[in-house]
Amino acid sequence: MSQALFLSDNAARVHPSVWEAMQAADAPDSPYDGDAVSAALDEKFSALFGRECAALWVATGTAANCLALATMVQPHGGVVCHEEAHIEVDEGGAPGFYLHGAKLLLGQGEGAKLTPDAIRAVIDPIRDDVHQVQPHAISITQASEYGRSYRPDELAQISALARERGLGLHMDGARFGNAAAFLGLPAAEVAGDVDALSFGFVKNGGMSAEAIVFFDASLADVARYRRKRAGHLQSKGRYLAAQIHAMLEGDLWLANARAANDAAQEIASACSDRLMHPVEANELFVNCTAAEREVLRGQGFAFYDWGDDAARFVTAWNTREEDARALATAIAAL
Template sequence: MNFASDNVYGVHPRILEAVVAANQPLTDVPYGHDDGAQACEAALSRVFETPVRAFLVLNGSMANSLALSAMSPPFGGIFCHEGAHIQTDECNGPELFTGGAKLLTLPGEGNRITPQAIERRLRHFVHGEHGARPSVVSITQATELGTVYTVDEISALGATARAHGMRLHMDGARFANALVSLGCTPAEMTWKAGVDALSFGGTKNGGMILEAVVFFDPALAEDFLFRRKRAGQLLSKGRYLSAQLLAYLHDGLWLDNARQANALAQALSRGLALVPGVRIAQPTQANEVFALMPVALCGVLQALGAVFHEWPVDGIDAGMTHVRFVTSWATPMADVSRLIALAQQASARGVDGDD
């Protein structure tokens, strides 16, 4: 019963088969100039219904850092939520690869920022060149608390960014999960809503090494080949990356995987909500379930083999803890059912942990 992350599960068989198939030709063009890389850009252009520039990279943190490096000058300011992955989990990578741009963090319910929060923060930028130049707004879709920005919310953020001469970046590590949750098109959730660049994630949704930086504004991609190379993200045998992305997109596999993960999260959320003493802390809108539960119940579930993380938040009552469960395309439904049953049984016994 491993709910620690969608990263803990393996590679979808169809993607693995595509990697094996890419190994069949004796030779291929190296360093991302294989035919598959061009096919990936064309495929993503079809997905987003507009010509895009797309560059495959090895992980999501670098996708974010390099995308932001193309969007912000070294003296720029990047607005993001205080709990955003670029702030809490990328070891100052955005600051390093932008050459020193400053992350300007904002509060917001459900790890979502608002135009109003940005406007309030901008009122303090009255010292001209003595402070960072507001350059980028970065949002995570789905967020680090499993919530999802609506299309209207993204559009409002895009309009705010443009009104102040800034760009809008989307960290889409769980892009597919957010997309199927909203039921909109990829275009509606990105460039039509004002997104200039997207970190398009696939590793969490069935890929092996499957991330891409997608630019809807081609001017941002002008020197990205050099940025990717300098950062050590140019894989010499790039055909194994492009093979993954093409398989991921083929016949809607990426959307099917996300629907499966989201459905499992919904089932888990509904089941846990019925356990006495447990409260779902955030709306379950993608493939993450956040819950408040007694510390004792948390310990019992972990002792019985459930793997998940306690997730720090402020304002928790004594004796309670905030936890995160993540489902994936490959999470067994039996594991979801067993976790719910164990929680119900432990609660009925007064959370004493006895079998």
């Protein structure tokens, strides 16, 4: 029996346009990031966000998050993030490694989203003295780890707090495209007034390239040195840059995200009150017993358990309409 994969958008195929772009870049050029394809990224992202940007490619989302934060946070400082944030739960201690021991300061919030009040609850009790870790930055995730999207007014409130307290502001945008597709807003409004954005492509049809987009050029200057020191300055960087260009060309990143979101909405329509969170991207968290999950797996659906009483289903740019419809039918029949 063939499986319908809803494990992760990391498991999805690479978009054909990405392969074509890498093939087109398969010609001699300057090494590292000195090639013409890499050099053109700043202009490409500046056009997308309507403001001056500096963009660096890296191979993984973990590297993107950690290298971005390392430009804002000293080893004796801390990063405020949600307790369910990817940097806390799923990056194997990489933030502590890249930030040379800086601490993650964990906040709470519904749907894995931070609010200004949740951030204040973390930082206000910290004494302003050398005996306690001082906050240096805030990191938020768009869309969040539970597939929830920050609205522009929410982002504005968080950025205002960050400016008031002199904190850097980073956005983990592993599923930035899915948030943009759901909100139907320009990229600039989906990002808000952040200092750095980890713009995700691998989950959205890319192969092995993510972008760190800096809205402060001085941070980008620091990150270039840190990227080399961390072993992420690849000698044939044009192949990573080519992937990103392919995804930006004609807003392929957005079209792919819309396709994934549409598949998620098809499934969500059958879940009714089983949904643990509103579906605002391409992830669904669905209450179902162990026995019900076995029924679904017996019908050829692959997905991850989410605790003892739920499942997580993730759609991708290439999720087939018939597979999404079949899963919706199967869930409705439980």
